[in-house]
Amino acid sequence: MLFSDPDLRSFLEQQKKAFAFEIGDLDRNYLLNVNEEKLIQTMYEKYSVKPLILHLDKKTLSTSETDVQVGRQVGVDRYRYRRIRGEPIYRKTLVITILIPFEGNNQLPSYQPSTFTFNPPRGEVRGNNIILKYMVPPDIREEELQAEIKRDCDAITELAGYAQKDIMKYNDSLIPFIKMEVQSRKSKLLKDLKLVESLNIPFHKHEHVPKTYSVPVEREKLRINLLSAPSAPYSPEPTLDSSNYEDILEIIHDMSLTMERNRNTFNKFNETMLRDQFLVSLNSHFQGKASGETFNSTGKTDILIRYENQNIFIAECKIWGGKATLLKAIDQLMGYLTYRDTKTALLIFSKRVGFTSVIDQIDSTVKSHSNYLSENKLESKALSINTIFSFKFTQAHDENRVFLLTVLLFDVSSSELN
Numbered sequence: 001m002l003f004s005d006p007d008l009r010s011f012l013e014q015q016k017k018a019f020a021f022e023i024g025d026l027d028r029n030y031l032l033n034v035n036e037e038k039l040i041q042t043m044y045e046k047y048s049v050k051p052l053i054l055h056l057d058k059k060t061l062s063t064s065e066t067d068v069q070v071g072r073q074v075g076v077d078r079y080r081y082r083r084i085r086g087e088p089i090y091r092k093t094l095v096i097t098i099l100i101p102f103e104g105n106n107q108l109p110s111y112q113p114s115t116f117t118f119n120p121p122r123g124e125v126r127g128n129n130i131i132l133k134y135m136v137p138p139d140i141r142e143e144e145l146q147a148e149i150k151r152d153c154d155a156i157t158e159l160a161g162y163a164q165k166d167i168m169k170y171n172d173s174l175i176p177f178i179k180m181e182v183q184s185r186k187s188k189l190l191k192d193l194k195l196v197e198s199l200n201i202p203f204h205k206h207e208h209v210p211k212t213y214s215v216p217v218e219r220e221k222l223r224i225n226l227l228s229a230p231s232a233p234y235s236p237e238p239t240l241d242s243s244n245y246e247d248i249l250e251i252i253h254d255m256s257l258t259m260e261r262n263r264n265t266f267n268k269f270n271e272t273m274l275r276d277q278f279l280v281s282l283n284s285h286f287q288g289k290a291s292g293e294t295f296n297s298t299g300k301t302d303i304l305i306r307y308e309n310q311n312i313f314i315a316e317c318k319i320w321g322g323k324a325t326l327l328k329a330i331d332q333l334m335g336y337l338t339y340r341d342t343k344t345a346l347l348i349f350s351k352r353v354g355f356t357s358v359i360d361q362i363d364s365t366v367k368s369h370s371n372y373l374s375e376n377k378l379e380s381k382a383l384s385i386n387t388i389f390s391f392k393f394t395q396a397h398d399e400n401r402v403f404l405l406t407v408l409l410f411d412v413s414s415s416e417l418n
Contacts, residue, residue, distance in 0.1 A: 008111035
């Protein structure tokens with residue numbers, strides 16, 4: 001049932017709680033130095049929710065046939081002289097599928113708004129499309145089918161409108177909430193500093209901690225190497241150097257520490273919500289070049305960093321579901337790669353108890369993949385931990401083309417279960 005479960009209000013409140021956790025975990029010096037207005041705007045962009053916008057005028061229709069059981073043959077038990085149930089009888093039945101595209105979070109058609117109906121329309125959400133299916137009996141009248149489709153479309157439009165009102169109300173309240181939380185956190189930090197100074201006891205104090213906080217943080221520049229072109233018409237190919245690749249991995253790893261410290265919160269997040277946490281961090285460092293759900297090659301990848309219309313980093317986020325899930329994720333990631341894509345990562349989130357057993361399975365599972373080539377050594381000491389694995393792989397359609405694959409594991413199991 002669409003627009004029925006879970007509760008939209010709970011999802012929106014969870015967004016605010018996640019923001020409060022992030023502000024609480026921000027480094028003191030960073031929070032006191034960063035430009036407050038830019039920080040508030042960045043946080044608003046991260047935690048606001050894009051309203052659900054239906055495009056009923058762009059809906060499309062497709063048809064198929066399926067076998068529907070309409071009865072059974074009647075058999076006779078010759079020994080007991082009684083009727084028995086015979087083989088089932090099937091009839092070809094027309095199936096009409098209607099696809100309604102929409103904008104916004106692709107989980108919104110599942111959430112129940114504050115105003116709802118007890119008999120919502122039935123459907124399925126695939127990507128950013130609502131799918132309605134109708135089994136059409138041979139004796140149905142044309143006007144009956146049209147009325148049923150219109151009734152469902154009207155109900156979806158009405159419920160989407162209710163959801164949009166809830167989201168707009170939430171977005172309107174977000175800026176004041178973020179501003180209050182940021183200023184409250186800053187006031188406490190400044191009060192603590194003043195209290196310590198009033199003790200008049202010498203202590204080791206970092207000189208760069210200011211009493212004001214108006215200096216904006218400089219964003220890091222991407223260090224791009226251009227490979228030399230073999231001939232004049234060839235365009236130089238941008239690639240990510242090893243140090244910048246490891247910088248991206250460190251940013252992802254640092255964000256994971258926040259998640260693991262607040263496992264009970266992030267345990268409730270799905271892959272899309274977990275991915276969004278990393279996108280904001282990456283964009284703050286690399287000048288908005290990171291995007292999510294971006295089409296590349298054969299599908300949409302979770303995280304993509306693009307420079308001068310060329311991809312330089314691709315990553316996928318997955319919830320741990322065992323060895324088969326990991327191998328399937330590698331295949332999925334490889335399907336997104338073009339010839340020029342050489343720096344990749346898999347972000348694996350474990351919601352299960354027993355994180356050590358997950359760690360123990362990664363190395364051997366990855367090495368069992370048919371495209372595995374060798375291990376890859378990461379130079380950064382920050383990445384030399386037992387939850388980060390790096391490998392060299394050959395591309396699916398070109399064994400002479402090598403790409404780097406780094407697997408990062410994150411423990412977001414609920415502490416309430418431990």
